[in-house]
Amino acid sequence: MDFTLNGQDSSVTDGERLSLLDLLRDRIGLNGPKYGCGLGQCGACTVLVDGAPARACVMRAARVKGRSVTTLEGLADPVTGDLHPVQQGFIDGQGAQCGYCLNGMIMTAVALLDRNPDPSDDQIRQALRDNLCRCGTHQDIVASVRQAAALMVAR
Missing domain, CATH: 1.10.150.120 ([2Fe-2S]-binding domain)
Incomplete structure (x- = not known):
């Protein structure tokens, strides 16, 4: 599955059946989005999908195929390191x-x-x-x- 993650092209295999949160945290190693309630109710897992807030704990990773995902780690300027x-x-x-x-x-x-x-x-x-x-x-x-x-x- 191909998608853009924090401005970079990304490709994962065998991750489409996972929640987006599990893909980001367990497979890719990003710790910005948190596991809170697991029901999409607390917001700790929020990421941006095509610029809109999305609850990663209840979204299947397959739904971001061909889309852009931004996590907390992707907000800082990649060149200067300046915070958003x-x-x-x-x-x-x-x-x-x-x-x-x-x-x-x-x-x-x-x-x-x-x-x-x-x-x-x-x-x-x-x-x-x-x-x-x-x-x-x-x-x-x-x-x-x-x-x-x-x-x-x-x-």
Whole structure:
């Protein structure tokens, strides 16, 4: 199966029957997407498929054939190593405590800011509503997304 992973052509054999999460973590060795609930309800496994957030734990790997998948590892600039503005915004805004939800929050925020570079707090909350944070850092997460939006405008 051929697909694009983090901007690079990728080919895997015998992985089409796996979940996308199992393919990414177990076969390819990427640890950005996390196993949380296994039911597509918590958001820890979120990746971008053709730029849209997708729950990798409930998506069969075969569904990404010929498509583009971006994980947390693929957000940083491959040449300079500079973090994506959303990654930097979460660092600057201290948007996580334990960090388990961080992958899903960041990936969902990237998709949000790509389609709406200046969202309101309500729009940020709406976009992130299906990503669960057990630590309760919701206000810091919203502030981090606002910080990321400002960084994206500045670059």
